[in-house]
Amino acid sequence: MLLKAGALALSLAAMATSAMAQEYTIRLSHGDNETNPTHVTALTFAEKVDEYSQGRIKVQIYPSNQLGSEEEVVRAVRNNTIQAQIPAMANVHPVAPSVGVLLLPYLFGSSEEAHAGLDAILDPLNERITQEGGIRFLGILEKGFRVLTNSRRPVETLDDLKGLKIRVSPSEIVIASFKSWGIDPIPMGWGEVFTALQQGV
Secondary structure, eight states, X not given: OOEEEEEXXXXXXXXXXXXXXXXXXXXXXXSSOTTSHHHHHHHHHHHHHHHHTTXXXXXXXXXXXXXXXXXXXXXXXXXXXXXXXXXXXXXXXXXXXGGGGGGSTTOOSSHHHHHHHHHHHHHHHHHHHHHHHSEEEEEEEEEEEOOOOOSSOOOXXXXXXXXXXXXXXXXXXXHHHXXXXXOOEXXXXXXXXXXXXXXXX
């Protein structure tokens, strides 16, 4: 199973400041539109923060990469320019290499196995991520099985991939995985994908 996952990442500086502040605003960025489960997660997070802080902490949500690409926002969260984000794991990997373990293909055989595995490693993984990247995961969101689509033909075997241009996230682990299957992947940020599809890139 190729797990497609995102994480609710929070700036450590934001966590420290919000604990002391009477009123505080958290800016939360994500790359999906307002009909996506990612946005529903962001809305739920905002509701819970408002409830548990008794209205002292507000969450402003910026969907569809309004505050920059996921790669840019990961760095902004680390610097507390933006306080929270729901990024794809591949976009956290450059600042926190330990996240790479979650990018390995076929790591889990089912959603249930993934949930149990991620629950078991979240705390120790967070320690590494904090040391490496200065951020912390509040949770991990499963976004289902990774699917591969194209405009040419059905893909049922690795041979069906030959000759196709496949967009992948710009992660060394993901790129190496696709190359090991005999594919020449094209690394590309999510914000560029729709234009690239329209132009046939």
